[in-house]
Amino acid sequence: MEQLIQQVAAGLANGAIYACLALALVMIFVSTDHINFAQGNLAMFSAYLVWQFLQWGLNFWLALPIVVVISFIIGVAIERFILRPLHDAPVLSIVVVFIGLLTIFFSLAGAIWGHTINAFPSPFPKFNFPGAAYFGPHQIGMILTTIVLLLLLFAFFRFTPLGLAMRAAAQNPASARLAGVRVDWMLALGWGLAAAIGAVAGTLVAPVVYLEPNMMASILLYGFAGALIGGISSPGGAVAGGFIVGVLENLISYFGDVVQNLTGLYIIGNGEKLSVALLIVITVLTLKPAGLFGRVSVKRV
Amino acid sequence: MATTTTTANGVTRKQTSRFGAGFSRNVWLLLIALALLPVVVALLPLVGGPAEVISSYTFLQLSLMIVYSIAVLGLNLLTGFNGQISLGHGAFFAAGAYVAAALVAHHHWPHMVTLPVVALFCFVLGYLFGLPALRLEGHYLALATFSLAIAVPQILKYRHLEGVTGGVQGLNLPKIVAPWGLPFTPDQWMYLLVLVVAVPIFWFTRNLLDSRTGRALMAIRDQPMAAATMGINISQYKAITFGLSAMITGIAGALHAGMFRFVAPDSYPLELSITFLVGMVVGGLASLPGAIFGGIFVQVIEKYADSIARSLSSTLHLPIDIEPWTIYGIALILLVYLMPTGIAGGIARLRRLMNNTGRRSGTS
Amino acid sequence: MPLLEVEGLKAFYGQTQALYDVNFSLEPGGITTLLGANGAGKTTTLRAICGMVRAAGTIKFEGQPITGKATEDIVRLRVGHVPEGRGTFTNLSVEENLRVAAYTRKDQAAVARDLDMVFEYFPLLKQRLGQQAGTLSGGEQQMLAISRALMLSPRLMLLDEPSFGLAPMIVQEIFRIMRRINAEAKVSMLLVEQNAALALDLADHAYVLETGRVVMSGKASVVKNDEAIRKSYLGY
Numbered sequence: 001m002e003q004l005i006q007q008v009a010a011g012l013a014n015g016a017i018y019a020c021l022a023l024a025l026v027m028i029f030v031s032t033d034h035i036n037f038a039q040g041n042l043a044m045f046s047a048y049l050v051w052q053f054l055q056w057g058l059n060f061w062l063a064l065p066i067v068v069v070i071s072f073i074i075g076v077a078i079e080r081f082i083l084r085p086l087h088d089a090p091v092l093s094i095v096v097v098f099i100g101l102l103t104i105f106f107s108l109a110g111a112i113w114g115h116t117i118n119a120f121p122s123p124f125p126k127f128n129f130p131g132a133a134y135f136g137p138h139q140i141g142m143i144l145t146t147i148v149l150l151l152l153l154f155a156f157f158r159f160t161p162l163g164l165a166m167r168a169a170a171q172n173p174a175s176a177r178l179a180g181v182r183v184d185w186m187l188a189l190g191w192g193l194a195a196a197i198g199a200v201a202g203t204l205v206a207p208v209v210y211l212e213p214n215m216m217a218s219i220l221l222y223g224f225a226g227a228l229i230g231g232i233s234s235p236g237g238a239v240a241g242g243f244i245v246g247v248l249e250n251l252i253s254y255f256g257d258v259v260q261n262l263t264g265l266y267i268i269g270n271g272e273k274l275s276v277a278l279l280i281v282i283t284v285l286t287l288k289p290a291g292l293f294g295r296v297s298v299k300r301v
Numbered sequence: 302m303a304t305t306t307t308t309a310n311g312v313t314r315k316q317t318s319r320f321g322a323g324f325s326r327n328v329w330l331l332l333i334a335l336a337l338l339p340v341v342v343a344l345l346p347l348v349g350g351p352a353e354v355i356s357s358y359t360f361l362q363l364s365l366m367i368v369y370s371i372a373v374l375g376l377n378l379l380t381g382f383n384g385q386i387s388l389g390h391g392a393f394f395a396a397g398a399y400v401a402a403a404l405v406a407h408h409h410w411p412h413m414v415t416l417p418v419v420a421l422f423c424f425v426l427g428y429l430f431g432l433p434a435l436r437l438e439g440h441y442l443a444l445a446t447f448s449l450a451i452a453v454p455q456i457l458k459y460r461h462l463e464g465v466t467g468g469v470q471g472l473n474l475p476k477i478v479a480p481w482g483l484p485f486t487p488d489q490w491m492y493l494l495v496l497v498v499a500v501p502i503f504w505f506t507r508n509l510l511d512s513r514t515g516r517a518l519m520a521i522r523d524q525p526m527a528a529a530t531m532g533i534n535i536s537q538y539k540a541i542t543f544g545l546s547a548m549i550t551g552i553a554g555a556l557h558a559g560m561f562r563f564v565a566p567d568s569y570p571l572e573l574s575i576t577f578l579v580g581m582v583v584g585g586l587a588s589l590p591g592a593i594f595g596g597i598f599v600q601v602i603e604k605y606a607d608s609i610a611r612s613l614s615s616t617l618h619l620p621i622d623i624e625p626w627t628i629y630g631i632a633l634i635l636l637v638y639l640m641p642t643g644i645a646g647g648i649a650r651l652r653r654l655m656n657n658t659g660r661r662s663g664t665s
Numbered sequence: 666m667p668l669l670e671v672e673g674l675k676a677f678y679g680q681t682q683a684l685y686d687v688n689f690s691l692e693p694g695g696i697t698t699l700l701g702a703n704g705a706g707k708t709t710t711l712r713a714i715c716g717m718v719r720a721a722g723t724i725k726f727e728g729q730p731i732t733g734k735a736t737e738d739i740v741r742l743r744v745g746h747v748p749e750g751r752g753t754f755t756n757l758s759v760e761e762n763l764r765v766a767a768y769t770r771k772d773q774a775a776v777a778r779d780l781d782m783v784f785e786y787f788p789l790l791k792q793r794l795g796q797q798a799g800t801l802s803g804g805e806q807q808m809l810a811i812s813r814a815l816m817l818s819p820r821l822m823l824l825d826e827p828s829f830g831l832a833p834m835i836v837q838e839i840f841r842i843m844r845r846i847n848a849e850a851k852v853s854m855l856l857v858e859q860n861a862a863l864a865l866d867l868a869d870h871a872y873v874l875e876t877g878r879v880v881m882s883g884k885a886s887v888v889k890n891d892e893a894i895r896k897s898y899l900g901y
Contacts, residue, residue: 035440037388037447082634091439092386093637096582099388099575100633107626161768168754168765175752177736178715178745179813180769217571221451224444266460275459278452285445286433 005134007250013139014208014222015246016146020201021223022230022238023150024194029232031170031190032083034094038101040220042195043202044213045105046071048113050203051120051211060123064203068196075195079188109213120206142204149200150239153193157235166190218274222249225280230291237293245280249273324504336496339489347484357488361560362600364492367499368556370596373580374506374589375550381587382510383542384522385431386439389446390550391573392453397423397551398558398569399457399472403465406472412559413477413494419555420548427547431540450574457566471565474558495556502549507589509545518542519587550577572626579629582636585645594644602629666728668693668821668853669714674722676706676713676877683709683718685877691870693820696847696854698864698885700899701874707857708749710874711823714855715739715746726821741769745814745852749825751806752813755799759790762798762809766816775818782850783812786842804835811839815846822846824856828863836860840867861899865889873898 021039028036036042046067053063078101086094124141135143157163169176169186176183202216209215222245230241256268268276284291324332339360346352376390400422401415430449434442457466466472479490509515520528521535529535558564576599584595602609606625614623640647669691676684684706691697699707713720716736724732731739740746754762763783767776784791787808793801798809807827814822824843828836844867846852858864864885865871871888873881881888881898888894895901 033440035444037443086637089637091443092380092384092586093641095386095388095440095443096578096633096637099578100630100637102630103575103626103633104630107624107630111621111624111627161764164757164761164765165768168757168761171756172752172754174717175748175754175813176765177717178740178748178752179766180737180740180817181765182737217451221448224448269460271455271458271460274452274455278448278456281448282433282445285437285441289436289441 004254007254008247009134010139011247011250012243013135013142013246014250015226015243016142017201017205017219017242018222018226018245019239019242020146020149020197020204021219022226022242023153023235024197024201025223025227026230026232026235026238027190027194027197029227030235031166031187032079034083034098036194037095037098037220038105039194039198039223040216041102041105041109041213042071042074043198044216045109045202046195046199047120047202047206047211047215048109050199051118051206052113054121060121064123064200067203068199071195071199072192076188076192078195079191083191084184084187106213113213115213118211120211122207138207142208145200145204149197153197153235162189218277221274221277221281222246225277225284228281228284228289228291231293232289232291234291234293237291240293241291245277248280249276252276324507332496332500336493339485339492343484343486343489357486360486360488360492362604364488364495364556364560366596366600367492367495368553368560368596369577369580369599370593371499371502371556372550372553372577373584373595373599374503374592375546375548375553376577377581377584377586377588377592377595378506378510378549379542379546381581381585381591382515382522383518383539383546384525385434385539385543386443387446387546387574388443388578389449389453389574390546390577391569391571392446392449393423393427393547393550394554394557394573394577395453395457395564395569396426396547397554398564399466399554400551401555402472402474402558402564405474406467407465412474412555413498416498416552416555419551423551424544424548426544426551428540428544430547431543434543435536435539446574447571450571453569454566457569466566467564469566471563471568474562474564476562477559491560495560498552498556502552503589503592506549510589514538575629579633581643582633583643585643585647586641588643588645588649590648591643591645598644667691667725668727669855670723670725671710671714672723672725674710674713674720674724676709676718676720678709678718683877684713684720687722687874687877687879689872689879689882691821691853691855693853694851695869696844696856696867697870697872698856698858698868699872699874700858700861700864702900703859704876705874706877707874708825709877711746711825711855711857714823715744740817743817743820745817745819745822747807747810747814747822747824747827749829751803751810753798753801753806753809755797757798758795759798759801759809760794762813763790763816766813770816770818776816779816779818783815786815786846787812804831804839807831807835807839808842811843811846815850815852819852822852822854824854826857826859828858828860836863843867861895861901862889 021043024039025036028034049067049070050063053066054060082097082101086097122138122141124137126137157167165176165181166186166189168179169181169183170190173183205219206215209219223242226242226245227238228241229244230237230239252268253270253273256266260266260269338355342353342355345354372390372394375393376387379385379387397419400419401412404410404415404418405412434445437445458469476487477491477494478487479485483490485493510518517528517533517538520531520533521538525535580595580599581591583598584593585591602625606628610623610625610628614621636643642649667690671687671689674684674687675682687706687710699710701707709718712718714724716731716734716739720732722732723730726742726744729742731742754765757765763780770776789805790808790812793805798806801809811827827839840863843854847854856864856868865888868885871883871885872879881894
């Protein structure tokens with residue numbers, strides 16, 4: 001029982017990261033209909049920036065906001081200068097550009113900081129608290145930071161005029177223009193926010209998976225799975241989906257262990273988590289593309 | 302069979318038959334020349350000429366170019382000609398490699414004999430993957446195949462497949478040597494084998510694309526709904542194209558395994574799928590010569606990327622050493638903007654330009 | 666000075682030309698209607714005024730040339746557009762629909778006053794503030810669309826086929842309110858309508874479009890009562 005709770009707890013902590021990535025993916029998808037394949041490596045690059053600031057002696061809680069702002073600007077710049085001119089380009093061209101961005105950020109990180117694995121210190125202090133048996137301090141930190149981030153975003157979109165304008169621009173760009181909203185800049189802002197969220201996610205997960213240019217590849221896949229389960233067009237769904245994937249993958253691995261202990265037969269375990277995520281992606285895409293909470297748009301002929 | 306007609310303006314046009322013209326005479330001549338290369342090189346010393354006029358290493362490089370061309374051809378068939386975006390063709394490359402390797406390592410099959418099995422296995426694999434993919438368009442299919450590419454190394458490490466895959470350590474394969482005492486070095490022999498496999502594959506694809514089937518494939522890419530109303534069974538065409546595409550890339554994987562005598566899960570990461578994508582885009586979408594240019598490009602960059610990157614870094618006085626993948630990424634983005642039809646498209650445009658000027662100046 | 670002047674207007678959808686030479690002008694204060702058959706270019710004209718299609722020629726609003734400007738900028742000059750199909754933000758609430766329409770305005774007190782005005786004209790909307798706008802009926806969505814345009818505090822309101830798909834009683838109600846808005850809030854209107862009879866009842870002046878050109882212009886009352894004109898240009 002202890003182990004089960006521990007697995008669920010760890011699943012929630014990982015799920016927090018997947019939720020952030022899923023949210024960033026959904027934000028870009030909802031406003032531009034594009035899937036940001038470069039999301040993972042953008043986040044990784046941001047994590048490296050934080051690490052660099054830490055190397056220069058800056059306090060973590062100063063470095064993180066600075067990098068969040070830098071990432072925001074990078075996101076806006078990418079949308080504004082690289083993607084906007086391709087507005088009407090065929091899907092393949094856009095996918096190719098995303099892959100190009102993916103490789104550029106990956107290799108830039110490698111070129112600047114090398115490909116060796118680095119340890120990344122956790123910013124969350126060790127302290128005693130109820131439930132410490134199940135959650136490590138960094139895991140609590142991941143979950144709490146994610147919750148705070150999500151609440152801030154929710155408040156932004158729900159209660160501020162700019163957030164409302166962004167939502168309107170994503171849903172119905174033509175009508176938004178008629179209301180005077182500068183839709184193009186809303187798209188750029190959406191990208192900036194997605195990059196900022198990714199920066200937080202990458203920084204939070206780095207202490208767990210160790211800092212190296214490849215660190216976000218699998219996490220991105222879990223992010224996709226989470227976004228799809230929750231509904232690629234629903235931000236709230238994406239967040240829920242991220243947590244679900246986190247807990248689910250740990251549960252599956254846990255029950256795989258149980259089965260192995262009982263029967264001596266190894267069916268599934270830790271080494272199959274990516275395959276499970278792949279299965280989720282393909283299953284959702286083929287059976288229920290709208291996910292649990294999303295909406296499928298009807299294509300008019 | 303190709304016949305040429307000359308119109309009133311003096312423009313010559315080739316007429317193709319219903320099933321495609323195959324290769325032109327020039328291409329056959331080129332192929333024969335390519336095949337004769339190792340023969341000449343191997344025989345020269347026997348008549349007192351210099352040995353290793355073309356080094357074994359060069360033959361290895363050429364073989365690699367051909368293998369990558371085949372792989373990119375597979376991808377191009379699916380994505381360029383049929384419009385189904387795949388970011389995961391490394392998976393089929395790996396499948397082909399492993400099937401061949403398993404048969405050779407565990408059952409001692411001769412390497413080339415495994416190819417028909419590889420073809421069948423990969424076709425079925427591609428077809429099965431293509432079936433659920435039928436409902437996925439554009440970004441979603443890219444997402445599904447991208448996910449596949451990320452998961453491939455882990456799938457290959459699955460405990461219950463270890464008997465076949467050799468687990469994390471992979472499988473080692475014996476060297477392929479020329480039979481019956483033929484005077485070819487292993488690299489020269491491999492080059493001939495690869496060429497012999499490549500020719501029918503390209504020939505078959507050329508004919509397929511020039512036929513009604515090919516036009517149907519391209520119609521599905523360009524106007525799926527119109528294609529459906531014309532009676533084309535979209536599902537079957539798309540799934541079969543997926544199968545064919547996987548089959549071709551899988552054969553390339555099998556050849557690759559034979560060349561390097563080694564397969565392991567971590568040899569087939571996401572980067573491999575992206576490499577094929579780069580080759581296809583740079584070489585030219587929806588173009589057979591494009592696949593060849595793509596194959597050459599991939600091999601050239603792989604070999605020279607480090608030095609190109611380093612010289613770029615020094616001439617631009619950059620504080621860091623640019624990595625090859627940065628060049629790939631920038632090339633991709635620039636190509637989308639400037640030369641979306643790739644090298645092949647650029648050449649075709651140049652040819653048209655030259656034809657036009659030729660006509661205007663009175664020659665044909 | 667005319668509120669809106671259109672001279673030699675051409676418009677294109679990609680390579681296809683939809684407007685060839687449209688000329689008309691609007692004085693401030695009244696309701697003008699653009700009539701014509703399907704495909705005559707009525708909606709295209711409204712879209713061209715708002716910068717939603719590629720256009721050439723001269724369009725002047727309050728003396729200022731606006732051809733080639735972006736939609737978001739034209740709208741900020743206080744031109745409200747009630748689009749074809751209502752353009753409702755279906756996933757936002759009624760209240761959010763109205764709030765986003767006031768996005769560009771700085772004077773919050775004036776916005777609050779305009780909101781009250783909207784509720785006075787359309788009390789139904791006040792009752793449904795929290796409701797998701799996509800669940801409103803066609804007529805309610807039309808009222809919402811007009812209200813969104815009102816929230817810009819427009820000097821000119823462009824309306825594209827407001828009667829489309831609505832029951833006659835609802836249409837009458839909406840047209841009645843439009844007349845009130847024109848008179849009380851001093852909003853000039855340019856109305857595109859397929860239903861010529863309805864439009865001529867409401868409008869002061871009428872222009873008739875045929876394949877991208879203005880072919881007839883006159884006072885609405887005159888056009889309405891002239892059987893020859895009605896038969897040859899409007900088909901009834």
